[in-house]
Amino acid sequence: MPIEYKRSLAGWVQRIQRPGNRWTAYQHDNLGNVIQTTMMARGKRLPMIKIVRY
Secondary structure, rough: OOOOEEEOOOOOOOEEEEEEEEEEEEEEEOOEEEEEEEEEEEEEEEEEOOOOOO
């Protein structure tokens, strides 16, 4: 299975699907900045980073 990229209508990467049912999901703010990243690895959902901008 090749790596697949799911993008929003604005062209921002929302999810990367990798072999072995592993994925990384990205949430963006209205300006397109990544504000949260979540990763699925080894059957566990792991919040990777949450970015807060002031």
